[in-house]
Amino acid sequence: MESKTVWAITTARQAATFLASLALTFVGLTAITFFISRLTKIDPVLAVVGDKASKEVYDQTFLALGLDKPLIVQYVLYLKRVLSGEFGISVLTSQPVLSDLLRVFPATFELATIAIVIGVIIGVPAGVWAGARKGRWPDHVIRIVGLFGYSVPVFWLGLVGLFFFYGKLGWVSGTGRLDVFYDDIVTTRTGVILIDAAIEGEWDIFRNAFSHLILPATILGYFSLAYIARMTRSFMIDQLAQEYVIAARVKGRSFWGAVWRHAFPNIMVPLITVVGLSYASLLEGAVLTETVFAWPGLGLYITRALFNSDMNAVLGGTILVGTIFVGINLFSDFLYRIFDPRVSAG
Numbered sequence: 001m002e003s004k005t006v007w008a009i010t011t012a013r014q015a016a017t018f019l020a021s022l023a024l025t026f027v028g029l030t031a032i033t034f035f036i037s038r039l040t041k042i043d044p045v046l047a048v049v050g051d052k053a054s055k056e057v058y059d060q061t062f063l064a065l066g067l068d069k070p071l072i073v074q075y076v077l078y079l080k081r082v083l084s085g086e087f088g089i090s091v092l093t094s095q096p097v098l099s100d101l102l103r104v105f106p107a108t109f110e111l112a113t114i115a116i117v118i119g120v121i122i123g124v125p126a127g128v129w130a131g132a133r134k135g136r137w138p139d140h141v142i143r144i145v146g147l148f149g150y151s152v153p154v155f156w157l158g159l160v161g162l163f164f165f166y167g168k169l170g171w172v173s174g175t176g177r178l179d180v181f182y183d184d185i186v187t188t189r190t191g192v193i194l195i196d197a198a199i200e201g202e203w204d205i206f207r208n209a210f211s212h213l214i215l216p217a218t219i220l221g222y223f224s225l226a227y228i229a230r231m232t233r234s235f236m237i238d239q240l241a242q243e244y245v246i247a248a249r250v251k252g253r254s255f256w257g258a259v260w261r262h263a264f265p266n267i268m269v270p271l272i273t274v275v276g277l278s279y280a281s282l283l284e285g286a287v288l289t290e291t292v293f294a295w296p297g298l299g300l301y302i303t304r305a306l307f308n309s310d311m312n313a314v315l316g317g318t319i320l321v322g323t324i325f326v327g328i329n330l331f332s333d334f335l336y337r338i339f340d341p342r343v344s345a346g
Helices: 002-039 044-049 055-064 071-083 097-132 137-151 154-168 193-200 203-240 243-250 255-284 287-292 298-307 311-339 341-345
Strands: none
Touching (some): 097 137, 097 203, 097 287, 097 311, 154 203, 154 287, 193 203, 203 287, 243 255
């Protein structure tokens, strides 16, 4: 009973530490984002009223935006608005930024989730195989494939993929999430087209959406795969050199039995952090992929906002991206501490 109480107290402390870290990181993220936006040469007033507005309109907007107040006061007021879900109005869409973010984020979530599934399903076994066959041909092949994934620019690979698999072979659909013919047929419930189409039984739309999704998701998944495979290989090499694996072999356990039954369970905990980092990177780093494939997600939204000096949208999107990235990383660290007794004890 006492051990359960101690575990509960430890878990509660870890949860409190996690929430405090998340709050402090969020404040730091919003502060950095806000002050950098104020240091840019983009005039937030002109972004709202346009360069043909009269001086009277300009001055009224200047005061309405609170730009006459000290920067620290402006930041505090901005933080209060953000905490209440108010990111301002987008100049580009004339809609509340929060509404825009809720509209575009499911597309990025859909793309990144399929990509991380591809990365984990292929990357983890590949990393285990490479680590178990260190210095042999499987190891060399997997390392070369991973190195290629790190070295090739994602936009170039996206353009090449579109040229061959869509333009030449016709195996997949082109840019966007759906063909124009299927637009606005399925009711938006979750924002994820595959799920919404499946709910309504629109399997033609489901297949069309999947055909649009598979190429950008595979390209993103390839970059995720390279990172996951490399880290899994490193973890596996370290574990296979441990005495408990050697003891298992001496007791008659087969080599692959020692790999999967003894070594692999011990790399699961650090793999949580690796997969979390990779997934967060996909959610915040799909800008080039979304641009190449005209994928109407968060990355494309922020890119267009930057080109149009839409600072409310840029700030809102950046804060959302940063919050997701930090939140996933902190949550991964939290799980790491929960499932690894050595970390919890420390």
